[in-house]
Amino acid sequence: MFCTKGNFGSPVLIVHDTALTMHKSNSTPKTRNIGVLLFEQFSNHALANAVEPLRAANSLARQNLYDWQFLGIENGTVTSSSGLPVTPDDTLSNHPGGELLLALPSYGFRDQGTPQTLRALRAARTRFKQIAGLDMGSWLLAKAGLLDGQRATIHWDELTHFAERFPEVEVREDRYIGQGPILSCGGASTTMELMLDLIGQHHGTMLRLEVAALFMHGERDPAEIAPVRMGDNQVVQAAVAIMRRTTEAPLPLEAIAKRLGLGLRAMEKHFISATGQSPRSVYLSLRLGVARRLVEQTRQSVTEIATRCGYEDPSALTRAFRREFGMTPRDMRKSLS
Incomplete structure (x- = not known):
């Protein structure tokens, strides 16, 4: 069913220009x-x-x-x-x-x-x-x-x-x-x-990738990709596809680069060129994005969410979550109730 307006409703968090997940900001992009x-x-x-x-x-x-x-x-x-x-x-x-x-x-x-x-x-x-x-x-x-x-x-x-x-x-x-x-x-x-x-x-590129991921647009088996022919966006999209599938058990960045047929430094250059962020920062934002969705959409405990997002220690997740979103998982869940 199509709605006739693009209104989403009152904002909860503010989007950062190139972030995969939503960061706090002092300015609001125009509609x-x-x-x-x-x-x-x-x-x-x-x-x-x-x-x-x-x-x-x-x-x-x-x-x-x-x-x-x-x-x-x-x-x-x-x-x-x-x-x-x-x-x-x-x-x-x-x-x-x-x-x-x-x-x-x-x-x-x-x-x-x-x-x-x-x-x-x-x-x-x-x-x-x-x-x-x-x-x-x-x-x-x-x-x-x-x-x-x-x-x-x-x-x-x-x-x-x-x-x-x-x-x-x-x-x-x-x-x-x-x-x-x-x-x-x-x-x-x-x-x-x-x-x-x-x-x-x-x-920004990262919001584009996040939107594309919702529709599984551009998702490909890394084995089918020829890295020599890929531009910055294609490399980032392929790497992000791997990252999404491994949020619970994060891979070393070197392993992701190897699966793409690249060296770590080459992959890092593609990420900086396309997104202005390092692969490590993007991977972290992806994992915290999963954590945010679980906080908002489930009743799982912080300990369970930490495990789902590759954190052995729930306190480590809480610290990273606060840095990313300006509040703890429990505080966010309270704000939504």
């Missing part, structure tokens, strides 16, 4: 307002992959990093290709604008480029800092003249035809375009990739 423009026969899969990462980011951050509204060109219910009805909050023309507009046409997109739609998209460009064409969205954006001289991609079934129809667009075979005033991606899975990229741009 980014996002419009989600739906057309008849939109892809329900693409819609879920657009808004669920935003919902997850809010949940992990314990605050409202993103707020979104569903929009239509006209008032009235819009139905997905699989029959899911969504009633938009408002029309695009009435929306005041914000950080990002996600345009999501799928089937029937050629017939949806009406004068009314094209006018509304051109007007929206002045109110939104960025516009993203999801699935077949680039077709409508190009027809509105918003992609002239811009890089863009689209669903690969339409890539050749799109390039022929709009020669003024710099058409790429990329999975997504995540930089510039006009963004684009070509389908449901690439929608997830684009949204994760944006979360990383806004709030």
Whole structure:
């Protein structure tokens, strides 16, 4: 079931810019307002992959990093290709604008480029800092003249035809375009990739990895990975996948690096480059993140939680927990009751 707002509720803890788990901070990141423009026969899969990462980011951050509204060109219910009805909050023309507009046409997109739609998209460009064409969205954006001289991609079934129809667009075979005033991606899975990229741009690599982990996005068997071909983010993602599976019995960092076919120093360089943190710090944050979830969601004792998170001594967990979250596990549990 889709909610029509991105509100998560009152914050409990404040997110640190690049932390995997939530640190205390004196500043609160601004809420980014996002419009989600739906057309008849939109892809329900693409819609879920657009808004669920935003919902997850809010949940992990314990605050409202993103707020979104569903929009239509006209008032009235819009139905997905699989029959899911969504009633938009408002029309695009009435929306005041914000950080990002996600345009999501799928089937029937050629017939949806009406004068009314094209006018509304051109007007929206002045109110939104960025516009993203999801699935077949680039077709409508190009027809509105918003992609002239811009890089863009689209669903690969339409890539050749799109390039022929709009020669003024710099058409790429990329999975997504995540930089510039006009963004684009070509389908449901690439929608997830684009949204994760944006979360990383806004709030740091570690929150992006944490959101991706909730959907098991990018999880791979380390034996399948060729480290020579991996960039910083890929190395960190692979290492974090191993760390997640070993929070109860933490591995030496050297062992993790070896499983990735790397030396420890090489892995450390990848982590510093991608996250600004050492592998040891990230591993610790992961373990404490598990501890926080167990404190919040279970009635396990601190001793049991310590064991689940790789601590032989519950007092050691309590000290680390206080440093990370500003309160002890017992105090956090009391604050939630």
